[in-house]
Amino acid sequence: MIHEKFPSKLLENAVDEFAKLPGIGRKTALRLVLHLLRCDESDVELFGQSIIQLKKEVKHCNVCYNISDTETCSICSNPSRNNSIICVVETIRDVLSIENTQQFNGQYHVLGGIISPMDGVGPNELEINSLIKRVETNDVVEIILALSTTMEGDTTNFFIYKKLKEHEVKITTIARGVSIGGELEYTDELTLGRSILNRLNYSDILNH
Amino acid sequence: MIHEKFPSKLLENAVDEFAKLPGIGRKTALRLVLHLLRCDESDVELFGQSIIQLKKEVKHCNVCYNISDTETCSICSNPSRNNSIICVVETIRDVLSIENTQQFNGQYHVLGGIISPMDGVGPNELEINSLIKRVETNDVVEIILALSTTMEGDTTNFFIYKKLKEHEVKITTIARGVSIGGELEYTDELTLGRSILNRLNYSDILNH
Numbered sequence: 001m002i003h004e005k006f007p008s009k010l011l012e013n014a015v016d017e018f019a020k021l022p023g024i025g026r027k028t029a030l031r032l033v034l035h036l037l038r039c040d041e042s043d044v045e046l047f048g049q050s051i052i053q054l055k056k057e058v059k060h061c062n063v064c065y066n067i068s069d070t071e072t073c074s075i076c077s078n079p080s081r082n083n084s085i086i087c088v089v090e091t092i093r094d095v096l097s098i099e100n101t102q103q104f105n106g107q108y109h110v111l112g113g114i115i116s117p118m119d120g121v122g123p124n125e126l127e128i129n130s131l132i133k134r135v136e137t138n139d140v141v142e143i144i145l146a147l148s149t150t151m152e153g154d155t156t157n158f159f160i161y162k163k164l165k166e167h168e169v170k171i172t173t174i175a176r177g178v179s180i181g182g183e184l185e186y187t188d189e190l191t192l193g194r195s196i197l198n199r200l201n202y203s204d205i206l207n208h
Numbered sequence: 209m210i211h212e213k214f215p216s217k218l219l220e221n222a223v224d225e226f227a228k229l230p231g232i233g234r235k236t237a238l239r240l241v242l243h244l245l246r247c248d249e250s251d252v253e254l255f256g257q258s259i260i261q262l263k264k265e266v267k268h269c270n271v272c273y274n275i276s277d278t279e280t281c282s283i284c285s286n287p288s289r290n291n292s293i294i295c296v297v298e299t300i301r302d303v304l305s306i307e308n309t310q311q312f313n314g315q316y317h318v319l320g321g322i323i324s325p326m327d328g329v330g331p332n333e334l335e336i337n338s339l340i341k342r343v344e345t346n347d348v349v350e351i352i353l354a355l356s357t358t359m360e361g362d363t364t365n366f367f368i369y370k371k372l373k374e375h376e377v378k379i380t381t382i383a384r385g386v387s388i389g390g391e392l393e394y395t396d397e398l399t400l401g402r403s404i405l406n407r408l409n410y411s412d413i414l415n416h
Contacts, residue, residue, distance in 0.1 A: 005307055007269075007300070008277045010262040017258040021240050032229050034301065036259055037266065037275070044263040048256035050225040051244055054218045055252040058245065061215075067245070069216045092215070093242065099213055 063134070065110040065127045067092050075099075075107060082106045084141040088131065088160065090114055094146060106144070109134065114147055114156040123159055132163050145173040271342070273318040273335045275300050283307075283315060290314045292349040296339065296368065298322055298361075302354060314352070317342065322355055322364040331367055340371050350378040357384055 006012035011033065018029035036044050060066070061073035064086075068074070075081060075095075085106030089095055095108050111126045123129075134140065143164060147153035161171055177195030178187045187195075214220035219241065226237035244252050268274070269281035272294075276282070283289060283303075293314030297303055303316050319334045331337075342348065351372060355361035369379055385403030386395045395403075 005304075007281050007283060007303070008262075008266055008275045010258075010266050010277055011275055014258040014262040017255045020255075022243050023236070023239075028231070030301065030304075031231070033259065033262070034299070035230050037263060039263075041263050045260055047225045047228075048260040050218075050222040051241065052253055052256040054216075054222040054241065055245060055247075055249050058216055058218050067216045067219055069218055073215050075215060091242070093238065095215070096213075096238075 064108045065112060065130065066095055066108060080105075084139055085144065086131070086134065086140055086142070087144040087146050089146050090148065098146065106142075111147075111156070114150075114152045115159060116152045126156075128160060128163070131160065135164060135167050135169055140169050142170040142172060145171065149176055272316045273320060273338065274303055274316060288313075292347055293352065294339070294342065294348055294350070295352040295354050297354050298356065306354065314350075319355075319364070322358075322360045323367060324360045334364075336368060336371070339368065343372060343375055343377055348377055350380060353379065353381040 006015070014033045014036075015026060015029045018024055018032050019026045021029075024032070036047065039047075057069070059068050059071065061068040061076055062071055063076040064073060066073045066075065070077075076083075082105050086109050087098060087104060087106055088109045088111060089098070090111055090113055092110060095110060098104050098108075109127065109131045111128065111131070113121050113126055115121060115123055115126065131143075135143065143160070145157045145160065147156055157173065164171060175198065176191060177198065178184060178192060184192060214223070222241045222244075223234060223237045226232055226240050227234045229237075232240070244255065247255075265277070267276050267279065269276040269284055270279055271284040272281060274281045274283065278285075284291075290313050294317050295306060295312060295314055296317045296319060297306070298319055298321055300318055303318060306312050306316075317335065317339045319336065319339070321329050321334055323329060323331055323334065339351075343351065351368070353365045353368065355364055365381065372379060383406065384399060385406065386392060386400060392400060
């Protein structure tokens with residue numbers, strides 16, 4: 001760990017704050033702060049205020065718990081989206097990733113994490129009850145589980161499955177397999193094994 | 209380039225601001241912003257204010273042009289430092305690097321860059337005149353040039369040398385050579401060549 005004797009408390013303070021960010025060490029923090037010091041004061045003000053304002057004013061959608069500027073987010077309030085299919089994800093980043101594919105026109109439900117007793121995250125810390133209520137009070141036909149393929153993800157999948165199995169709703173999970181453009185030789189055994197077990201009818205693919 | 213359709217203008221705004229920082233792409237920017245969103249509001253306020261306050265209140269030392277909270281920086285105003293030796297560097301980061309070695313007890317002069325016509329940086333954009341004045345008005349015995357070993361660095365070294373050669377001051381540059389712990393086989397030819405040309409008397413080393 002580098003411990004520079006900074007010539008300025010203000011500089012040291014700003015570097016300390018940047019170094020708290022994940023993946024930013026003190027060297028990078030110093031580089032970023034010195035960059036901002038070279039910018040115009042108005043730009044630095046914009047930078048600092050953007051994050052303060054975000055934290056103060058951002059809301060969580062009261063339907064899907066995605067980040068939103070309004071009470072109900074733009075996806076949930078979009079009438080052209082299919083509200084009978086809900087894709088369950090961990091975080092807002094997953095929403096963005098799936099939106100980027102442009103292959104999904106349903107709605108989302110952001111859990112805010114997955115069940116992980118090691119990290120002290122139980123079902124009550126997540127937006128699972130609100131998901132169940134959403135299924136109960138709305139005309140939901142299908143729930144797509146799109147969580148991590150880890151033990152925690154599997155646990156969460158199973159927990160949601162148990163809670164919902166008495167309801168008349170189809171529960172699916174996203175497909176796992178060899179990535180497109182990927183070579184078999186370089187695919188890990190678990191994924192390759194899963195892709196053989198979950199093999200698809202070639203004629204089904206042709207119809208896509 | 210990824211172009212997510214962000215569910216929140218505030219979020220997009222904050223990500224845009226972070227993505228302006230050098231070496232921070234939009235994916236990293238989003239990760240950092242989402243991290244800050246999970247922090248307490250007071251911590252985010254501290255983060256944003258630290259950089260705004262730094263930009264507003266930081267000064268440049270009126271002697272060496274290093275960053276400082278006071279009119280004269282802590283190095284220049286330290287009576288136990290030798291003010292007859294001035295080490296000329298490009299940026300404040302160089303000051304921190306040299307201070308970290310704990311091998312130098314003189315003072316500094318921060319040019320703010322090096323002469324680089326390609327980037328529109330001439331001698332007048334740098335703190336060269338103030339350096340000359342410092343030599344003229346103070347009892348300076350030695351100027352150590354510690355600039356980059358690039359064409360621009362060499363140009364700046366030569367410019368300063370010409371300006372100072374009529375004054376009674378010794379002008380030195382820091383030694384370039386094979387790094388300590390470095391193997392000859394992996395040292396670039398230029399550095400190795402320079403280290404042979406500037407070879408030292410072994411007995412001088414023994415006396416260090």
